[in-house]
Amino acid sequence: MAKGYGPLSGLVVIDLTQFLSGPLATMILADLGADVIKIERPDRPKASGPFLNGERIYDLSVQRSKRSVTLNLKMEEDKKILLELVKKADVLVENFKPGTMERMGLGYDVISKVNPRVIYMAISGFGYTGPYRERGALDMIIQGMSGLMSLTGDPDGPAMRCGTSASDVFTGLYAFGAMSAALYDREKTGKGQFVDVAMLDSTFSCLENAVINTCVFHKNPQRVGNSHPTSVPFGTFPTADDGEIIITCSRDAAFYNLCRALGREDMITDPRYSKAEDRRQHKAELTEEISKFTRAHTLDECAAILEAHDVPNGRINTMTMICDDPQIAARDMIVEVEHPVAGKYKMAGSPLKFGNYPATTYEPAPMLGQHTQEVLKEYLGMPQEEIDELLEEHKNMLKK
Amino acid sequence: MAKGYGPLSGLVVIDLTQFLSGPLATMILADLGADVIKIERPDRPKASGPFLNGERIYDLSVQRSKRSVTLNLKMEEDKKILLELVKKADVLVENFKPGTMERMGLGYDVISKVNPRVIYMAISGFGYTGPYRERGALDMIIQGMSGLMSLTGDPDGPAMRCGTSASDVFTGLYAFGAMSAALYDREKTGKGQFVDVAMLDSTFSCLENAVINTCVFHKNPQRVGNSHPTSVPFGTFPTADDGEIIITCSRDAAFYNLCRALGREDMITDPRYSKAEDRRQHKAELTEEISKFTRAHTLDECAAILEAHDVPNGRINTMTMICDDPQIAARDMIVEVEHPVAGKYKMAGSPLKFGNYPATTYEPAPMLGQHTQEVLKEYLGMPQEEIDELLEEHKNMLKK
Numbered sequence: 011m012a013k014g015y016g017p018l019s020g021l022v023v024i025d026l027t028q029f030l031s032g033p034l035a036t037m038i039l040a041d042l043g044a045d046v047i048k049i050e051r052p053d054r055p056k057a058s059g060p061f062l063n064g065e066r067i068y069d070l071s072v073q074r075s076k077r078s079v080t081l082n083l084k085m086e087e088d089k090k091i092l093l094e095l096v097k098k099a100d101v102l103v104e105n106f107k108p109g110t111m112e113r114m115g116l117g118y119d120v121i122s123k124v125n126p127r128v129i130y131m132a133i134s135g136f137g138y139t140g141p142y143r144e145r146g147a148l149d150m151i152i153q154g155m156s157g158l159m160s161l162t163g164d165p166d167g168p169a170m171r172c173g174t175s176a177s178d179v180f181t182g183l184y185a186f187g188a189m190s191a192a193l194y195d196r197e198k199t200g201k202g203q204f205v206d207v208a209m210l211d212s213t214f215s216c217l218e219n220a221v222i223n224t225c226v227f228h229k230n231p232q233r234v235g236n237s238h239p240t241s242v243p244f245g246t247f248p249t250a251d252d253g254e255i256i257i258t259c260s261r262d263a264a265f266y267n268l269c270r271a272l273g274r275e276d277m278i279t280d281p282r283y284s285k286a287e288d289r290r291q292h293k294a295e296l297t298e299e300i301s302k303f304t305r306a307h308t309l310d311e312c313a314a315i316l317e318a319h320d321v322p323n324g325r326i327n328t329m330t331m332i333c334d335d336p337q338i339a340a341r342d343m344i345v346e347v348e349h350p351v352a353g354k355y356k357m358a359g360s361p362l363k364f365g366n367y368p369a370t371t372y373e374p375a376p377m378l379g380q381h382t383q384e385v386l387k388e389y390l391g392m393p394q395e396e397i398d399e400l401l402e403e404h405k406n407m408l409k410k
Numbered sequence: 411m412a413k414g415y416g417p418l419s420g421l422v423v424i425d426l427t428q429f430l431s432g433p434l435a436t437m438i439l440a441d442l443g444a445d446v447i448k449i450e451r452p453d454r455p456k457a458s459g460p461f462l463n464g465e466r467i468y469d470l471s472v473q474r475s476k477r478s479v480t481l482n483l484k485m486e487e488d489k490k491i492l493l494e495l496v497k498k499a500d501v502l503v504e505n506f507k508p509g510t511m512e513r514m515g516l517g518y519d520v521i522s523k524v525n526p527r528v529i530y531m532a533i534s535g536f537g538y539t540g541p542y543r544e545r546g547a548l549d550m551i552i553q554g555m556s557g558l559m560s561l562t563g564d565p566d567g568p569a570m571r572c573g574t575s576a577s578d579v580f581t582g583l584y585a586f587g588a589m590s591a592a593l594y595d596r597e598k599t600g601k602g603q604f605v606d607v608a609m610l611d612s613t614f615s616c617l618e619n620a621v622i623n624t625c626v627f628h629k630n631p632q633r634v635g636n637s638h639p640t641s642v643p644f645g646t647f648p649t650a651d652d653g654e655i656i657i658t659c660s661r662d663a664a665f666y667n668l669c670r671a672l673g674r675e676d677m678i679t680d681p682r683y684s685k686a687e688d689r690r691q692h693k694a695e696l697t698e699e700i701s702k703f704t705r706a707h708t709l710d711e712c713a714a715i716l717e718a719h720d721v722p723n724g725r726i727n728t729m730t731m732i733c734d735d736p737q738i739a740a741r742d743m744i745v746e747v748e749h750p751v752a753g754k755y756k757m758a759g760s761p762l763k764f765g766n767y768p769a770t771t772y773e774p775a776p777m778l779g780q781h782t783q784e785v786l787k788e789y790l791g792m793p794q795e796e797i798d799e800l801l802e803e804h805k806n807m808l809k810k
Contacts, residue, residue: 017595029660030618042591058640058660058686062626071622118765130765137763140740145717150636150644151724154656157732159636161573162562168646168654169726171636172572173561179616183583188762190590191442195417195766197597204765211743211761214732216579218430222471224729225744225756226462231729236550236559236571240458244550246568254568256554260429260458286458317545324551326569329624329631332557332614340540343611344625356625361611362588363537365518365530365604366595 014075016043016367021193022389024049024095024102025076030149030175031209032105032133033072034182039101039189040075041360041370047099047385048073049092052080052404054378065352070375074347074357078376079385080404083114087400091386092116093124098389101189105133108143118204128202129192133185137208147209152177156213161220164235181212242289243268246326247301253309256324257300257316262286264322271319272303342369349374379404414475416443416767421593422789424449424495424502425476430549430575431609432505432533433472434582439501439589440475441760441770447499447785448473449492452480452804454778465752470775474747474757478776479785480804483514487800491786492516493524498789501589505533508543518604528602529592533585537608547609552577556613561620564635581612642689643668646726647701653709656724657700657716662686664722671719672703742769749774779804 021044025036040046060067079095081088093116096102102121104111111117111132118130132138135147153159153171163170188205196202214221219239220231231239238244238258243265246254259265262285269277277283277299282292289296304312309325316323327335338344345359352374360370382401386392421444425436440446460467479495481488493516496502502521504511511517511532518530532538535547553559553571563570588605596602614621619639620631631639638644638658643665646654659665662685669677677683677699682692689696704712709725716723727735738744745759752774760770782801786792 017591020598034618038587055661055663060623060627060640067622067626068619072618136737137741140737142737146720146722147724148658148660148722150638150656150658151722154646154724154726155732155735157727157729158572158574159726160728163570163573164567167564167567168636170563170570170573172558172574172576173563173570173633174558174572174576174617174620176572176574176576176616179618180579180583183580183587183616184761187438187583187587187590188764190587190594191417191762192764194590194594194597195764197594198420199766201766206763206765207761208741210737211741214738214743215758215761216576216583217574217729217758218434218472218579219468220574220729221733221744221758222467222755223460224733226467227460229730233573236568238550240460246554256550258548258550260548261455263455320546322546322548322551324547324554326554326559327557328560329557329617329620330629332555333621333624335555337536337540337542337610338614341537341608341611343614344621355622358615358617358621361584361607361615362591363606364588364592364595365606366599366601 014040014043014371016041016370017364019043021045021101022099023047024092024099026102026104026106027133028105030072030178031181031185032103034179035131035133035185035189036076036103037072037074038186038360038362041372042362046076047095047381048076048078048376049081050078050378052082052379053408062352062355065349065375070349070352070355071357073375075373076376077381077385078379079382080379082404082407083116085403087403089115091390091400093120094390096121096124096128099125099128100193101129101131103131103133103185103189107146108132108134108138122202122204126202127196127200129189129196130202130204131185131189132204132206133181133209135209137211138206149175149178152209152213156210157217157220158213161217161231161233163233165233169233177209177213180216181207181209184212240290242286242293243296243300245297247304249304249309249312250306251308254326255304255309255312255316256326258322265289267319268300268316268321271315271321272300274299345372347372347374351377414440414443414771416441416770417764419443421445421501422499423447424492424499426502426504426506427533428505430472430578431581431585432503434579435531435533435585435589436476436503437472437474438586438760438762441772442762446476447495447781448476448478448776449481450478450778452482452779453808462752462755465749465775470749470752470755471757473775475773476776477781477785478779479782480779482804482807483516485803487803489515491790491800493520494790496521496524496528499525499528500593501529501531503531503533503585503589507546508532508534508538522602522604526602527596527600529589529596530602530604531585531589532604532606533581535609537611538606549575549578552609552613556610557617557620558613561617561631561633563633565633569633577609577613580616581607581609584612640690642686642693643696643700645697647704649704649709649712650706651708654726655704655709655712655716656726658722665689667719668700668716668721671715671721672700674699745772747772747774751777
């Protein structure tokens with residue numbers, strides 16, 4: 011099968027992941043040209059919808075450009091096939107609970123003996139060490155435990171979930187980077203290695219300011235809603251047409267530009283507003299001054315005036331608005347593929363634009379076992395009879 | 411200077427970034443052992459606080475383990491020095507607005523001529539192409555524009571900012587991975603390249619389900635607060651001691667475990683709850699059934715019972731709670747360094763645990779220009795007199 015052409019072309023990845031963190035990481039590898047071979051149970055349980063012509067929409071997006079091979083890892087024969095594939099692989103990724111692969115006889119000791127050059131990427135909720143190592147985790151659990159939810163939402167309201175699966179995404183992105191760094195390392199040392207990345211660690215490390223501030227001041231940062239813990243002005247302001255415009259001035263220079271945009275050069279030297287610390291002290295008054303201006307103009311007018319004065323500003327797009335945005339179109343950030351069952355569908359494209367390679371190409375998500383024959387022939391030279399026997403066994407398994 | 415020992419040891423990175431997306435990406439490179447040389451203006455403007463003994467807390471965390479070299483890139487002499495450093499570098503990272511480096515005479519054409527093996531990582535708000543390419547952007551602007559805010563918050567409340575700088579973090583993590591992948595590619599091809607990563611693209615691509623659902627159904631996903639667009643049950647439930655426990659069951663098997671935990675095996679076969687689609691239809695009733703149980707137990711009791719039945723559950727930690735968590739301690743996720751001025755301080759550690767390398771070591775954030783002499787001697791063999799002249803010029807610049 012013709013795989014994509016990119017910085018990871020030629021890379022062979024064995025993908026044993028589920029949910030989002032792992033599949034996202036391997037999706038990025040596939041976008042960059044890797045041959046990602048998704049190993050699936052022949053009796054894959056029916057997942058929850060929504061569906062498009064019976065195909066799960068979630069998978070249509072995150073499993074794109076991968077190949078699907080069915081193996082029943084409870085059977086010795088299938089386990090042997092997996093290990094044969096590992097011999098040809100550069101990377102193995104799994105996100106089972108720690109201990110699961112060991113119990114299947116597929117722990118890192120076994121994998122690395124079969125292929126010492128393989129990068130074994132273990133993604134888990136809490137990592138391979140520490141008191142919680144055997145606990146499972148899902149995105150929202152980690153959003154709550156990590157402190158992220160405690161930072162999200164209005165000061166007077168409840169702690170809120172970030173509206174995307176931020177913990178899964180942080181973890182998947184870290185894993186993508188870690189695998190790439192380990193591959194670079196392997197080119198120098200010739201050695202594969204075990205890499206242990208946890209969702210709790212990843213999310214905690216992505217809370218930026220909040221961690222060091224808590225360590226330094228020994229108290230909880232206040233939840234600030236659409237404000238910022240330290241920058242003023244920073245937030246949403248009402249416009250004449252009942253819209254909202256985001257204005258953020260983290261640096262004095264941006265604030266001075268804002269003063270000019272408002273025709274209020276006097277505020278630049280006003281001791282209540284001149285410096286960041288002053289503005290923090292007089293946040294309410296300053297917010298009112300800015301709102302007076304924004305309430306007198308439409309959202310479009312506000313945006314044009316602020317943009318002309320180089321003031322960081324933006325609008326709160328809905329999903330349909332951003333999906334129709336000309337910048338998203340110009341950057342190929344929505345792409346279309348055709349799936350044999352689901353038909354044509356669109357999804358988000360890759361944000362990684364490599365100068366030495368043509369634009370990323372995309373294949374649809376595979377159907378269950380779509381590439382079993384193809385992959386076993388291509389990588390293992392397995393005779394047709396053996397493949398037929400294997401598939402027969404899988405069918406028998408389904409009948410039980 | 412002794413640099414860290416890790417998969418990126420020996421790597422030389424020229425860091426021209428500011429704010430968060432770029433500095434986060436280079437912080438990860440430094441954590442993995444790279445020598446990150448932060449190029450700073452001798453007249454660096456005083457940034458906003460909070461401060462620890464006069465040092466900016468934000469920088470203490472995100473600039474850790476880097477070296478600081480002051481150069482005035484408006485002066486030809488200093489620009490020449492930068493280009494000499496580029497000759498010794500593997501990676502150059504910048505997050506100016508597109509066009510800024512070109513205007514300084516330091517565009518990719520110049521950089522790649524000086525060192526064709528360099529990876530030029532350009533991070534920007536909107537990328538190097540498209541109608542918005544010349545616009546600046548900051549985290550919240552992109553959270554608003556990308557659609558992320560429209561997905562965050564209560565259905566009846568306003569669109570909310572994710573409580574960490576999610577757009578900066580998504581972008582920084584993508585950039586880290588892209589640089590590592592480009593380095594791996596360089597080992598194969600011998601060629602450096604230009605990599606263009608935008609905050610809007612990165613954030614949009616991290617909205618997972620929301621993008622493909624919008625493309626398929628042509629309507630905005632509903633904001634769901636602490637629920638999930640498709641999984642039921644999923645959310646926070648009240649406990650007897652006025653706490654809240656998170657319970658999420660994305661798969662039927664997890665829901666059946668929950669039924670057992672509640673002593674309500676009858677719900678497993680109840681046609682209102684048995685399948686994911688049924689539960690979506692009867693969300694309110696099911697929420698009440700679960701709440702009846704959680705309201706009768708304390709948070710600790712709920713957690714213990716759910717954990718014993720393998721039901722994904724968690725609590726909403728505050729920052730002080732998670733910073734004191736034994737798992738965070740066991741994973742070395744809070745680390746301490748000693749800064750010559752700020753003194754000892756703690757911050758989040760690296761979530762990347764590489765089996766072939768010892769635990770990450772950390773250096774404090776550098777003071778402005780702390781390593782100018784050291785780096786210019788080490789990499790360029792610059793004589794002391796020339797360094798003295800350069801530093802004298804910088805002092806004159808400050809006097810103006």
